[in-house]
Amino acid sequence: MMVGMIVFTSISTKRQLKKQEEKAKAENKVRVNPYKVSKETGKSVESVVAKTEKDKAKARAQAEKRNRGQDQDETAEGFGEPENDNKRVTGPRPVSAAGSSYITGRKAKAEREKARAAARAAAGTTRPKNASGKSKDKKAKGKKK
Structure with a gap:
């Protein structure tokens, strides 16, 4: 287990060093000693420089090419626009307040039920409310006699 951890840490440090070298190359911070390079390769100092x-x-x-692409993306977005399209409102209101005449399914159903209940109430009922069960039967028997 310890050996595995050592191997893993060595690999990760190598990767970090490689990334740092690439970053330094991209920023032109890599210093080259032309005398040393010319000695190793056998080329003249002027050609190495x-x-x-x-x-x-x-x-x-x-x-510059990379930065140019990023600059174009920033100008395309625009600076004055908000990041999202959400609008702030003072409080919740029904859609009908804004002028919509759309009736939802629940509202239409509730209106139908209300109309039915009103029609039933207007028509009256054949069964009185105060008579139920045995008392109703007694009254019915009493009326027959």
């Missing part, structure tokens, strides 16, 4: 200048110019051009 020319090559490093060429590489730096190429890196600058790539950085």
Whole structure:
């Protein structure tokens, strides 16, 4: 287990170093000693200096290209627009207050039920409210005699 942890940490440190080198290259902070490079490769100092200048110019051009794309994205978004389209309101109100005449299914159903109840109330009932069960039967028997 310990060996695995050591291997894992060494791999992660190598990756971090590699990322730092790439970042430094992108920012043109990499310093090259032309004398050392010319000694190792056997090339002249002038050719090594020319090559490093060429590489730096190429890196600058790539950085400008990347930054140009980001700048265009920012200008396309616009600075005055809000990030979301939500509008602030003072309080909740029904849709009909804004001028809508749409009737929801619940409201239509409630209106129908109310109309039915009113019709039933107007028509009256054949069964009196105060008579139920045995008392109703007694009254019915008493009326027959």
